[in-house]
Amino acid sequence: MRIKGKNFDGEGGEEEEQKLVVGYALTLKKKKSFLQPEFERLACKKGILFVAIDVNLPLSDQGPFDIILHKLLGKEWGDIVEDYRQTHPEVIVIDPPYAIQHLHNRQSMLQDVVDLNLSDFHGRVGVPKQMVIVKDTLSIPDEVAKAGLKLPLVAKPLVVDGSAKSHELFLACDWSSLSELEPPLVLQEFVNHDGILFKIYIVGDAIKVVRRFSLSNVNQCQLAKVPGIFPFPRVSSAAASADDADLDPRVAELPPRPLLERLSKELRHRLGLRLFNIDMIREHGTRDIFYVIDINYFPGYGKMPDYEVIFTDFLLTFKKKKYRAISCED
Ligand SMILES: Nc1ncnc2c1ncn2[C@@H]1O[C@H](COP(=O)(O)OP(=O)(O)OP(=O)(O)O)[C@@H](O)[C@H]1O
Numbered sequence: 567m568r569i570k571g572k573n574f575d576g577e578g579g580e581e582e583e584q585k586l587v588v589g590y591a592l593t594l595k596k597k598k599s600f601l602q603p604e605f606e607r608l609a610c611k612k613g614i615l616f617v618a619i620d621v622n623l624p625l626s627d628q629g630p631f632d633i634i635l636h637k638l639l640g641k642e643w644g645d646i647v648e649d650y651r652q653t654h655p656e657v658i659v660i661d662p663p664y665a666i667q668h669l670h671n672r673q674s675m676l677q678d679v680v681d682l683n684l685s686d687f688h689g690r691v692g693v694p695k696q697m698v699i700v701k702d703t704l705s706i707p708d709e710v711a712k713a714g715l716k717l718p719l720v721a722k723p724l725v726v727d728g729s730a731k732s733h734e735l736f737l738a739c740d741w742s743s744l745s746e747l748e749p750p751l752v753l754q755e756f757v758n759h760d761g762i763l764f765k766i767y768i769v770g771d772a773i774k775v776v777r778r779f780s781l782s783n784v785n786q787c788q789l790a791k792v793p794g795i796f797p798f799p800r801v802s803s804a805a806a807s808a809d810d811a812d813l814d815p816r817v818a819e820l821p822p823r824p825l826l827e828r829l830s831k832e833l834r835h836r837l838g839l840r841l842f843n844i845d846m847i848r849e850h851g852t853r854d855i856f857y858v859i860d861i862n863y864f865p866g867y868g869k870m871p872d873y874e875v876i877f878t879d880f881l882l883t884f885k886k887k888k889y890r891a892i893s894c895e896d
Pocket residue numbers: 694720722732733734735754755756757758759763779780781800801802845847859860862
């Protein structure tokens with residue numbers, strides 16, 4: 567690449583220290599949590615240079631880049647990246663906007679898990695029963711009863727657009743309160759999971775799992791006593807780490823590694839994405855029945871243990887591929 571260390575004159579002179587130039591388009595919040603100084607230092611030592619993309623300037627006038635990382639909102643940005651992908655096939659754009667878009671809807675984000683039908687491979691992975699409500703709040707209780715969903719239900723905004731509102735969730739404990747909810751939304755059966763959630767981070771081929779505290783089990787008796795809908799703030803955020811907690815080993819036990827490898831490999835291919843995480847829970851009273859409840863694009867990797875090394879290695883795989891391609895052409 568072009569932003570250099572030393573030059574190679576092609577005639578036995580000094581070998582150029584090729585830099586891998588990674589352009590990034592991230593919100594300020596994301597930049598701060600992702601591009602931490604230690605990560606940037608390690609990456610730099612390994613020949614990776616991060617360059618901020620100016621979204622107010624044409625993308626083609628910037629760079630040149632070897633890789634582009636991006637997570638910004640809006641169709642306009644998606645179109646710019648898609649257009650760039652078409653016109654700059656030599657640049658590795660991580661990831662395609664249309665594939666990211668698939669995760670912006672809480673119904674489509676789980677469809678590949680359903681299609682995968684992972685039912686007998688070191689355990690079973692499904693998604694909770696759910697339905698989409700687009701409009702007409704008064705008929706929600708009837709529609710939900712007709713669909714055969716059981717209380718309690720988790721109500722989630724249908725669209726995940728990065729706004730705080732798209733993370734405002736409610737636990738609905740009786741039928742009549744359902745009409746107070748604001749569509750479009752997804753109603754998902756609440757699955758008792760002993761208050762522990764597994765966050766499975768994917769970075770290309772690498773997988774890292776952490777435990778987070780989550781909502782406690784709800785029994786029928788509690789349900790009868792507390793009708794209504796209850797907002798719950800971001801229960802399984804990084805502050806809710808349960809990795810060092812003293813847990814019942816049956817609850818703490820991570821999902822089997824072969825199952826996670828199969829699931830993440832399949833999802834990487836089906837979703838066409840390399841950077842995402844999966845929220846998974848184990849059904850109370852079982853050892854190997856799991857549910858995927860959420861998938862997030864380019865999550866908060868800064869909170870993933872060893873993310874600096876994992877991400878650096880991930881980016882370097884593209885450097886190797888690039889050189890392989892060049893030497894094949896020769
Ligand atoms: N079906 C469910 N059964 C049990 N608990 C659930 C269910 N759905 C969500 N939860 C709980 O609510 C939390 C938030 O739900 P979810 O992950 O779908 O929301 P989100 O706003 O997309 O979260 P994130 O911050 O990970 O993007 C989960 O981490 C889990 O603790």
